[in-house]
Amino acid sequence: MGEFQEVPMATKTESDRVRTGIEKLDWLLSGGFPKNSTTLVSGTPGSGKTIMCYHYIAEGLKNGENCLYLTSDERVDNILKQAKELGFDFQSFYDGGQLRFVYLDLDKSNVHKEMEDEIKQGGYRRVVLDSLTPVAEMPVWVSDVHEIMPSETSMTTNKPPTGSIPTARVHVRHIINILNKGDCTAMVTSEVPEGSRSLSRDTVSEFLVDGILLLDLDTTMDRRKLTIRKMRATGHTLKPQNIMITESGIQFL
Amino acid sequence: MGCKIAEFQAAVGMSRKWDAREAGREVARNTIGKLDRPPTFVLLFSTIHYKDHGGFQELLNGVWDVLPKDTPLVGGTVAGFLNNYGCFTRGAAALTVSYPNMDVAVGIGKNTRKNPKKAAEKCAQEIIKKQNRSFVNNILLNMLPGPERPSFFGKDLPIVSNQGLIASLGPKYLEMSVKYLQKGQGLEEDVIKYLAASIQDYIIFGGSSADSNDLIANYQFMNEEVSKNSLVALGLNTDLKVNFAHSDGLKPTGIKFKITKKAQDSRIIKELDGKSAADTFFGEIGIPREYLDDRILRTTFFYPLGFKTNDGYMCPNTIGAVLKDSIAFNYSIESDEIELLTTSGRMLLAAVDEAINSLQIKKPKVGLIISCLARLETLGANIFKVRDKLISYFQEAPFLLIYSCGENIRFPNEESHHFNETFNILVGTDNSYSS
Amino acid sequence: MRDDPIAEVLDDLLKLDDVLACMVARCNMISVMPDNDKFKGDVMQIWDIIHRAMDDVFGVIREYSQAGLGEIDFRLQDCEVLFYVFPDTESALVAIIPALSNKGLIEVEMENARRDILRIMDEQEKKRLVTA
Numbered sequence: 001m002g003e004f005q006e007v008p009m010a011t012k013t014e015s016d017r018v019r020t021g022i023e024k025l026d027w028l029l030s031g032g033f034p035k036n037s038t039t040l041v042s043g044t045p046g047s048g049k050t051i052m053c054y055h056y057i058a059e060g061l062k063n064g065e066n067c068l069y070l071t072s073d074e075r076v077d078n079i080l081k082q083a084k085e086l087g088f089d090f091q092s093f094y095d096g097g098q099l100r101f102v103y104l105d106l107d108k109s110n111v112h113k114e115m116e117d118e119i120k121q122g123g124y125r126r127v128v129l130d131s132l133t134p135v136a137e138m139p140v141w142v143s144d145v146h147e148i149m150p151s152e153t154s155m156t157t158n159k160p161p162t163g164s165i166p167t168a169r170v171h172v173r174h175i176i177n178i179l180n181k182g183d184c185t186a187m188v189t190s191e192v193p194e195g196s197r198s199l200s201r202d203t204v205s206e207f208l209v210d211g212i213l214l215l216d217l218d219t220t221m222d223r224r225k226l227t228i229r230k231m232r233a234t235g236h237t238l239k240p241q242n243i244m245i246t247e248s249g250i251q252f253l
Numbered sequence: 254m255g256c257k258i259a260e261f262q263a264a265v266g267m268s269r270k271w272d273a274r275e276a277g278r279e280v281a282r283n284t285i286g287k288l289d290r291p292p293t294f295v296l297l298f299s300t301i302h303y304k305d306h307g308g309f310q311e312l313l314n315g316v317w318d319v320l321p322k323d324t325p326l327v328g329g330t331v332a333g334f335l336n337n338y339g340c341f342t343r344g345a346a347a348l349t350v351s352y353p354n355m356d357v358a359v360g361i362g363k364n365t366r367k368n369p370k371k372a373a374e375k376c377a378q379e380i381i382k383k384q385n386r387s388f389v390n391n392i393l394l395n396m397l398p399g400p401e402r403p404s405f406f407g408k409d410l411p412i413v414s415n416q417g418l419i420a421s422l423g424p425k426y427l428e429m430s431v432k433y434l435q436k437g438q439g440l441e442e443d444v445i446k447y448l449a450a451s452i453q454d455y456i457i458f459g460g461s462s463a464d465s466n467d468l469i470a471n472y473q474f475m476n477e478e479v480s481k482n483s484l485v486a487l488g489l490n491t492d493l494k495v496n497f498a499h500s501d502g503l504k505p506t507g508i509k510f511k512i513t514k515k516a517q518d519s520r521i522i523k524e525l526d527g528k529s530a531a532d533t534f535f536g537e538i539g540i541p542r543e544y545l546d547d548r549i550l551r552t553t554f555f556y557p558l559g560f561k562t563n564d565g566y567m568c569p570n571t572i573g574a575v576l577k578d579s580i581a582f583n584y585s586i587e588s589d590e591i592e593l594l595t596t597s598g599r600m601l602l603a604a605v606d607e608a609i610n611s612l613q614i615k616k617p618k619v620g621l622i623i624s625c626l627a628r629l630e631t632l633g634a635n636i637f638k639v640r641d642k643l644i645s646y647f648q649e650a651p652f653l654l655i656y657s658c659g660e661n662i663r664f665p666n667e668e669s670h671h672f673n674e675t676f677n678i679l680v681g682t683d684n685s686y687s688s
Numbered sequence: 689m690r691d692d693p694i695a696e697v698l699d700d701l702l703k704l705d706d707v708l709a710c711m712v713a714r715c716n717m718i719s720v721m722p723d724n725d726k727f728k729g730d731v732m733q734i735w736d737i738i739h740r741a742m743d744d745v746f747g748v749i750r751e752y753s754q755a756g757l758g759e760i761d762f763r764l765q766d767c768e769v770l771f772y773v774f775p776d777t778e779s780a781l782v783a784i785i786p787a788l789s790n791k792g793l794i795e796v797e798m799e800n801a802r803r804d805i806l807r808i809m810d811e812q813e814k815k816r817l818v819t820a
Contacts, residue, residue: 195715195750216717220777222812223719271703333793339800342793343704466790547788633795
């Protein structure tokens with residue numbers, strides 16, 4: 001199956017879908033993300049992942065929804081400033097408590113618990129994790145590996161190496177499971193190295209999420225593309241769509 | 254690009270539009286628009302694409318929407334062209350001159366394959382009849398029909414056929430199709446020979462019309478008419494100083510063959526040194542025959558067979574088709590002794606320098622270059638380097654190089670020649686030039 | 689895309705009989721491409737293979753573009769794939785042509801298309817600098 005296949009759009013009810021905040025993208029997704037799903041937005045640096053998050057959050061805020069923005073990279077005031085420069089003014093929502101920012105300090109060992117507690121208790125309809133990559137790359141030890149492994153009667157007492165795929169997979173699954181706690185629909189961003197064919201740096205998360213949006217950037221041609229690589233329970237085109245970033249965020253061409 | 258000094262004016266123009274009518278209008282507008290006066294004549298060339306985008310009659314109609322009535326015009330289809338504006342294998346281009354000291358006449362001779370002598374003589378007569386000869390120099394620019402593959406039971410005769418009915422009957426069929434179907438080789442060397450005999454004191458300079466090297470169809474233009482199988486010519490009688498140079502970039506290898514069996518017209522060779530011509534030739538250059546396909550020209554171009562003419566020219570001739578044991582050429586081999594020549598991309602480019610450096614006119618006012626389309630096919634995008642060399646020579650002066658399917662030259666009162674794979678440049682300047 | 693001069697250059701190139709498909713691309717991304725409805729012949733049947741092969745070639749282009757790499761081409765089944773690299777970039781103008789086509793003539797138009805696209809990019813860059 002190539003990338004030129006056009007798939008008829010399924011008819012979905014409003015309540016099954018969570019709008020993305022970008023009208024054309026909602027149309028391509030038959031109304032938006034499936035409710036309670038987790039969608040990965042991946043792309044190289046500068047491709048517009050964070051801007052997608054802003055659109056998503058802005059849409060939720062407009063609908064009166066409580067939104068959570070988990071950030072592992074930026075201080076909150078920087079985010080507010082950057083968003084405002086792109087036409088997303090979150091200050092009043094932040095002050096009013098409808099939008100909550102949580103900075104994930106990766107030096108702390110309880111970062112996963114912090115995320116989980118916040119999501120469970122906050123009553124959020126929308127959660128953004130920007131970005132998954134540094135969280136997934138935290139060194140962890142996993143005590144319950146479910147892939148093929150040495151048995152309990154194995155002579156080795158070594159812990160599984162932190163870089164091993166089974167460990168990474170379990171860790172990423174754990175993070176995504178956290179995002180699925182509560183009645184929320186999540187968007188996570190992931191960095192992709194330049195020239196890589198993977199859809200995430202951890203090379204695992206794309207298999208564990210419900211949907212993948214891929215953002216591509218060609219600096220030479222000054223072209224940007226958005227591709228819906230997968231979306232559970234949604235008929236969609238695989239064809240890359242031309243987009244641009246304007247003063248008011250992402251626009252389809 | 255236009256050159257306006259005193260009375261002499263020349264210009265080139267072009268169009269890249271797809272629609273034939275619009276392209277005709279644009280090329281005419283872009284060309285004569287650079288002149289202060291009506292043109293004395295126009296040379297018009299286009300690639301084959303307009304056949305499927307309105308047709309060549311529409312192209313000419315577009316030109317005549319703009320051109321002043323009764324402007325002498327000749328030209329035809331070519332594989333590509335380059336000029337002051339760039340290099341192109343799609344589009345239309347024209348060159349025009351406006352000069353009071355020039356008398357122009359055009360002529361046409363039809364059915365060149367059926368009767369080359371009659372066609373050539375008729376064309377020559379028309380020009381001689383209409384031309385006043387009050388100036389010192391006489392030049393005959395011409396366009397001949399190039400080779401066209403005949404159909405064989407509804408399909409184009411393949412360029413390479415090693416076995417089967419086509420391979421066996423192909424050589425004979427090719428001979429007959431020229432005479433009866435007016436398809437096949439263009440018989441250009443015969444036409445030029447008769448033309449040269451009919452119009453003795455003219456410099457003859459021309460080429461064979463072409464398509465995109467598919468050898469399917471090509472066309473000639475004269476005034477408002479589109480023709481096939483016609484010799485079109487434009488006679489110039491003028492006091493312009495002209496200079497001409499010829500080069501090829503080919504090198505003899507020392508490997509010689511004797512033709513021991515050939516077709517009557519000497520365009521198809523059946524045996525070399527008593528053995529299968531195809532096996533002998535391809536065996537010598539080390540290419541297994543099973544590797545040959547329609548891209549044969551990419552190989553045989555680098556290994557033309559040449560024969561020496563009486564006046565010392567080495568005439569290269571490229572194999573155009575292989576039919577079982579026979580090798581077919583676009584024009585006749587006039588000697589039974591032939592030599593394998595060779596070339597390279599570097600030598601092809603060096604040939605351009607050789608031709609330019611041999612010209613006595615160092616500051617031309619206009620230039621027309623006719624070169625073999627096989628050089629275009631071989632050099633590919635490297636023809637931009639050819640253009641760079643020409644730009645260095647011509648500077649701001651307008652020039653046009655066309656890639657044709659064969660080239661012909663004749664100095665006054667000398668033998669005529671028809672070549673493949675050559676580079677021929679004709680430059681002119683007015684009497685304000687002093688060397 | 690409306691009013692896209694680069695897309696117009698590609699549309700022009702695609703009108704040539706022997707150009708089965710063309711695009712501007714880089715590794716893992718096709719930046720500009722005419723409607724694939726206009727692609728000819730059987731190229732769509734082998735598109736997946738060609739696409740993967742292209743990505744591998746772009747790996748070479750990425751390495752050597754700044755060293756002056758101009759063009760690369762390869763033959764795959766009955767097609768040839770031509771890459772005309774935009775100097776000092778990781779992008780190239782890519783065309784797919786039949787293996788038996790008159791490649792020399794197509795190369796001239798490929799070169800023209802490359803020059804046109806470079807000129808368009810320059811003009812767009814100048815406009816951006818003026819308005820910045």
